[in-house]
Amino acid sequence: MKSFIRIGVTGAVLMAGPAAAIAQDLAKGETLFRRCAVCHGIGDTSKPVGPSLNNVIGRTAGTEESFASKYSKAMIAAGEGGLVWTVEEISEYITDPRKKVPGNKMAFPGLKKEDERADVIAYIAQFSTAAAAEPGEEEAAEPAAASQ
Numbered sequence: 001m002k003s004f005i006r007i008g009v010t011g012a013v014l015m016a017g018p019a020a021a022i023a024q025d026l027a028k029g030e031t032l033f034r035r036c037a038v039c040h041g042i043g044d045t046s047k048p049v050g051p052s053l054n055n056v057i058g059r060t061a062g063t064e065e066s067f068a069s070k071y072s073k074a075m076i077a078a079g080e081g082g083l084v085w086t087v088e089e090i091s092e093y094i095t096d097p098r099k100k101v102p103g104n105k106m107a108f109p110g111l112k113k114e115d116e117r118a119d120v121i122a123y124i125a126q127f128s129t130a131a132a133a134e135p136g137e138e139e140a141a142e143p144a145a146a147s148q
C-alpha cells in the first residue's frame with residue numbers, strides 16, 4: 001500500500017498525488033521541517049542563519065534577496081551556472097548538500113530517506129506560489145491566506 005504513495009516520489013507526489021496522500025505527507029513534512037527551521041524561515045518566520053524558503057520552488061539558487069550578502073560563493077556560482085530549485089533539485093541537495101553544491105555552507109548532514117525528503121519538500125512547496133499553482137487548491141489555501 002505504501003508504494004502507492006511513494007512511486008516517483010521525488011516529484012510526482014507534488015504534481016499528481018491524491019489530495020489525501022498529500023495531506024498525510026504534509027503533516028510529516030511539517031514535523032521534519034523543524035530540522036530545517038533551526039536555520040530557515042518560512043511563512044511568517046525568518047531566521048538569520050539561512051535564506052527564507054518562501055517561494056524557493058522555481059527560484060534560482062543563491063538569489064533570495066534578504067540573504068544576498070550571506071550566500072557562499074559556491075551557491076551563487078551554482079545559480080549562475082543555471083541551478084533552479086525544483087522539487088527534484090532540492091531533493092538531491094538535501095540528500096547530501098556538499099555533494100550537490102561543493103563548497104556551499106549549509107551545515108546539514110542530509111536527509112537520506114527518500115520519503116522524508118518528499119514529505120519535507122511537500123511542506124515547503126506550500127509556501128511557493130510556483131508549486132501552489134498546481135491542481136488541488138486545498139493545499140494552496142494556507143499560503144494564499146498568508147499573503148492576503
Ligand code: HEC
Nearest residue numbers: 036039049050051061062064071072075104105106107108
Ligand atoms: C545549520 C543550518 C541549516 C540547516 C539545518 C538547513 N539549512 Fe538549508 N541552508 C543553510 C544555509 C546557510 C544555506 C545557504 C548556503 C550557501 O550559501 O552556501 C542554505 C541553503 C538552502 C537552500 C538553497 C536556498 C537558496 O536560496 O538558494 C535550500 C533549498 C535549503 N537550504 C533547504 C534546506 C532544507 C529543506 C533543510 C532541512 C531538511 C535545510 N535546508 C536545513 C542552512 C541550513
